Amino acid sequence: MQETIVGAINDALHAEMATDDKVVVFGEDVAESGGVFRATDGLKDRFGKERVTDTPLSEIAIVGGAVGLAMYGYRPVAEIQFSGFLTPAFDQLVTQASRIRWRTRGEWTAPLVVRTPYGAGVKALEHHSESLEGAYGHVPGLKVVVPSTPHDAKGLLIAAIRDPDPVLFLEPKHIYRSFNGELPEESYKVPIGEAAVRREGTELTVVSWGAMMEPTMAAVENHGVDAEVIDLRTVSPLDHETIVESVKRTGRALVVHEAARTGGFGSELVARINDDALYYLEAPVERVTGFDIPVPLLSMEDYYLPNPPRIEEGIRRVLEH
Incomplete structure (x- = not known):
């Protein structure tokens, strides 16, 4: 089937939530409205409000909550509405999520995904267009993924959700809907770490x-x-x-x-x-x-x-x- 990048992300979330009931999705406006870019559209209707939850406007709480859920067996997928808003939660990613495996000598991990639209090109307001992958890529223990096609968006997001460590999933919003690409209907993974x-x-x-x-x-x-x-x-x-x-x-x-x-x-x-x-x-x-x-x-x-x-x-x- 043909799909856009944002459609591929939505398809990956549907697939993983159907496969694993430990996958939960939360963030600002992700449930009732399906997210500002509709990446989570339909998830609440299918999986219910206990697995798809709107949160208060607090990036610290969103990412901090994801760290706690991940350590206790869940597979949280947290959405930060725009990547420029992620900086308040930099502490949770850098001093908590990325260090859990090292700090506990492998006894605990934090298998979470933080999804966020990033980059310029849509003429948004201040703090809506940042491209800070270099800063997050500098953090040991934090994986940073950036798809550029619908096929990779679905496969990389599935791989990120199943990954045993924290993944920052940066979605290029400028090309969210700019083209369609071939998208397999079945679940599949694109390996993280391969160009x-x-x-x-x-x-x-x-x-x-x-x-x-x-x-x-x-x-x-x-x-x-x-x-x-x-x-x-x-x-x-x-x-x-x-x-x-x-x-x-x-x-x-x-x-x-x-x-x-x-x-x-x-x-x-x-x-x-x-x-x-x-x-x-x-x-x-x-x-x-x-x-x-x-x-x-x-x-x-x-x-x-x-x-x-x-x-x-x-x-x-x-x-x-």
């Missing part, structure tokens, strides 16, 4: 993830370069081997992400490439990113986000060096 090679090539390796995959693929096609395009899918754990092996074959690399440039996850990718593929490089690794400012409002948001012309310019810089 996807979306396009094979020999001249250049381009790495991106989330909503930036669309303009990245467009730029590669427009430029006509024989590029290998890698979709990370998982920021942490990172599929280091796929990236390094690709760069060793192509000798050139470009990283594209919408987060601010300084300290963005692209910096880690550049460092990894320099660590293990430096002597294969024919040019310095380039980055095309957002700017070092808060995501601007309204029309200026389009200028902030990497677009095909900006990415093509990055491709030219790498190839002409």
